[in-house]
Amino acid sequence: MDLKMDSENSMKSQGKQRAFLSLKRREALSALVFVSPTLLLLLVFSFIPIFYSFWVSLQRWNLIQPPVYTGIENYINVFKDRYFRQALVNTLYFTGVSVPLTVMLSLGLAIMLNRKIRFISFYRTGYYIPVITSIVAVSVIWTWIYNGDTGLLNKVLASIGITGPNWLFDPGWAMPAVIIMTIWKNVGYYMVIYLAGLQGIDKSYYEAAEIDGATRWNCFRHVTLPMLAPTTQFIVIMAVISALQVFGQIYVMTGGGPVGSTTTVVYLIYQTAFSAFKVGYASAIAFIFFIVVFGLTLLQWKISRGRVEFM
């Protein structure tokens, strides 16, 4: 009797367990079906290309003749290549100047917009329009503005007695011109992110600081900046990554010139692979640059983390 009940019980629980198991298995199965399109596409179009890229970087290959394996020859040549060094310097120049200016300007604008003023959405929209416009269209527009003889900028400068340079055709001025245009285009994007960060700061911090007699500067230095540190960290990393990859404005406005003064690394990769058809060599440049970008990102991560804790 007892035994019978026991076995009945165990049979019941076994059945339950089996039902549960199959339910779990069914859930995992549908999950597999759900994630497989994304995973397969990413595998084929993101992960395999990385390994393929490394293989290509070990070949001498112009896509027409079959590839010739040359080992690390491409890498050695990249390190000896003065065009690569120039492109790296140009890219760091572009990044080092455009990112700090963009971040500071967007923070300043966000702080001003965070006050109780009317038509705030009107301003926000105005600053955001350059962000949504394509890099090609704004580059075409700025090429016209920078025109040496008849461009708006030099006409305005002339009316106050300054003879402007032929911006995009002057080796010393082409990069600053591209940088100014890039800052103009991106400020609105980071401004909106800063604005979200500012709106997340609890007002009571400012009230407390005010009671303690803090000046406006003190409030900014000891409340706003530390509270915004995570936002700043995020923005700086995003801005550096996208600045290091600059391409569109170079392609449309300067074509890397004059005399290579605006040839950035991504532009050099593009030229090497798709104008000179040296895909192996271009892949080696891309791989080395990938490591540089990755290293810089990691470094920033570490530095900003230290600062956040410090504050």
Add this chain to the structure above:
Amino acid sequence: MKRNERTINSLVIVVLTIGLLLSLTPFLWALITSLSTLKASVSWPPQIIPRPVMWQNYVEAWNKAPFGRFFINSFIQAFFVVIGQVITASLAGYAFARLRFPGRDALLLVVIGVIMIPFEVTMIPLFIMVYKLHWLNTYYALIVPLLATPFGTFLLRQFFLSIPREIEEAAIVDGCSRLGVLLRVILPLSKPALSTLTIFTFMGVWNSLLWPLLVVDEEAMRTVQVGLTYFKGQEFSNYPLLMAASIFTTIPVLLVFFMAQKQFVAGFNMSGIKG
């Protein structure tokens, strides 16, 4: 104190307005030039309202290169990429948010990690793949490599997590399959996230340059941005036509932006720093 605040406020408004003017001047200048004759476009001082107003510059620019065709190509590309991304990201986002399966969290990290892969590393192998598949100058090259979206998958997962479980449990008890739950319960509740994804993807595809530049160079297959770069080379000194083309190629994104400003702000809050 009150008066002090008011002075600062008016100062802020002055600075913001100057900034706004700087932000918009290039577009206003492009608009003025686009409506001027070639001769008037280089005269100084400029005619703020050009005489005559050259509306025909727009027609001329539109007809000097097959911009109608470029628009169709870009719309086709954007349409299929948006549909594809919404489907793949909804499915994967739902699995990562709700379903239990071995290796789920590790896989999610892998998907997010793809965001970190810079395009310059994958563009050469991708080009070679597309070339070997004989996809150059086809819609496949413009669409298929873009069908999965790590950003969108993560965005939708975060949104799905915010939907209370009880809502879908009722449907499951009623015998609804997982796909049925996703289609009939979750997605109708996720319109804000879906429209954010749609808008961001549309803008990204419409404005993208580098990938289309590599894979479509035949005139009939060019996208709007590729067509505009070639047009700049062709009409390099005719600024009225160049400005007209820059403006009419921007109109689609402007329309989307003004129709969906709310989703933009929401998208930042969901995807940006709080995600």
